[in-house]
Amino acid sequence: MAVPDGTAAGPATREAPAAPGEPSAHPAPGADPVVGGSADADVIGLGRARAIGFVAPAMLLIGVFLLFPALWTLYIGATDFELTGPTARHPDVIWLDNYVRALTDPTFYNSLWLTLLFVLGSAVIGQNALGFALAWSLRGVVGWLRRTVETLVLLAWILPSSVVAFLWIAMLDRGEGTVNALLGTEGFAWLIDYPMVSIVVFNIWRGTAFSMLLYGAALAAVPPSHLETARLAGSSGRQTLRDVVFPHIRGHVLTNTLLITLWTFNDFTPFLITAGGPGRDSEIVAAYIYNTALVAGDMGYSGAISLLVLIVNLALALLYLRMLRRRGVRREAA
């Protein structure tokens, strides 16, 4: 299960060395400098050996906690290793068989499809929209109301997953659940009949805080004079949003969407609520990997799937970095 953690940390750690003053220090950030001109590039005068000494601890940590698990997954994914049984004792290297199996396995595509629905429904649409709506409606509000709303939304975000999952199970319970008691739908099994809707709503509730905070900060950066001008010009609320507010926060929307997409893609909490069930009806990728590896004991196969998921994550992370860079360049130009 190193994959979600490893990749979630990926963009952050890779972003760090590149961020400070990057566009000005390197005219062409994407291109690698030519090897050999070390003396010219050694601005600080550390020398190669000492430079290595400085970065070695950090690189060792990255190697041990990011790179090694990824390579280890690659290795396991090329074997028929299982948690129990004869292949637990003598695993054979079967090279690409697991990948062939994954790419022809309907249950894998099922989990990808469910993950897509989950990410689109709960993050891209749900958290984005609700987070912005909250930030927008709170923009002029100060005092206890704002603090109360923010606290409640934040609380959903910071509580431990297991606690929250337990609360939701109790809330959606068929016999004595709060939701059924409120709606008068005694005996309605939400988690069995609508498992995907349940985890999408759950994740919107759970993760909106981040979007709300980010949009809150972004909206504060919209110059009040622009809003005032728009108001005097008689623009409607929708027109103001579209023509005045949105151009200012476009970059934030992108950043927010990409970040919550990455997190939601790797989110394991829905497993705590539905365990991927009933059957495979809510088996998003994170749950699928867990079920394959630890419940079915099929380590090799789940290693291969993890690596495929890792590649999807890397693609998303690269997309994110590229967009950050483009924004940086644009800001430099402005």
Place this chain on the structure above:
Amino acid sequence: MRRKLPRGAYGLSGLALVAALTSGCLGQEQGSEPGKNEDAKEFTLTIASNAIKGGKNAEGAAWIEDWVIPRFVEAQKRKGVKATVKFQPSGVDDENYKSKISLDMQSGKGADVLDVDGIWIGELAESGYIKPLDDIVGKDKVAAWDGWEQIPESVQQNGSYQNKRYGIPAGTDGRVIFFNKSVFKKAGLPDDWQPTSWDQILDAGRTVKRKLPGVVPIQLNAGTAMGEATTMQGFLPLLAGVGGQVHTDGKWLGASDQIHQVLRFYHQIYSGKLGDPVLQKEAKGRDRSFQLFAEGKVAMLLEGDYFWRSVVEPTQGIAPMKNRDSEVGYALIPASEPGGGIRGQDFVSMSGGGARVINPKTDFPQQAWELLQFMNSAEATKAQLGGGARITHRQDVNAEVLRNDPMLTFVSERVLPLTAFRPGLAEYPEVSLVLQEATLAVVDGTSPEDAAADYQAKLEKIVGGKDNVTSG
């Protein structure tokens, strides 16, 4: 340039790490040393069990923590040895517990003495996680234990694989149909109900449904969420009731007529609204079904005597029934029709049982063996019962304690002679899973024929082709 160097460095260090760590890391093996630390004056052992105070198998956890550990430590102290024994409790589904201990042992760690289900022995042995007792503690030491002669041969199978002892079995059990007598009374059914065919079960179910709307007539475990409980309490007793066994003469049973019959029975129950399909799919469906039974909302339920001992038990059960002895009835599971069961029987059952094994990686094999013998002494076995009763592995103890409990006497006298065991083979858990999937499909409305065909296809993949599958 600042960026170029480290990248190369971290790539290299990563590769070097992988090369160093992967060489023979998966599936490595070591020889055992029975004599390791034999004369240690101080040792530490850990016991793992799927039992926890205030939760699952609470009385088993209490026995280990409050009886076994203090007394064993005391006994060692008298010998001048400082023993520390820890208990590692769990309170989860059996499948999760198995994953947990497998992961522990896979990484070369884990408790020294572990409670396992007898049916996992083959799988764990094939994995190399457990070894024959003879190898771990020495042949003569194992043979010297006087407890073996108290354990019947059929029960010893629960701790054995390929005729080698891997652990000491911990009792056995049998399956019956439990029914709620007050519900039956309200529905006008007799309180000494004993069906002699599947049709009579369905008839009783229909009566309950007609007279008592809101009560689930029959809880027959189905689906994957219930795990092994579906196979053991549902599918296999029914299969035995049509004369079938899942593995005979070296071959696994494919989509035969018998499998069809069992799945058709599932279909009759769940399409006829005699069972609750949703309950079979809920993550905690089995516990819920216990609760509903205790509340009088489930009329009939197929379970092992575990249900009597630990679920509806008036004081420590997880769904206690104050008047258990007068409220809960039990009947033998009938064959589909008289004489239709395995060996031409009129009634059938299935049995299993746990075992305690020693982790081959233990630092103190001799001390672990001592602890294991101590836990299986007549005195300890009696203490485990704590005044209650269960069918233990020791005949001397059974003779004494079963008298007190009519239900367990019923199991030991009427059920055990009829019973059958699961095949202790490494493939069994996977076969069990596809059987569960077949029942889930039927509950979801797939036709029994389609579900059986799907089972056949999956079975062939698991057991290595058509040659290892029979059609009945």
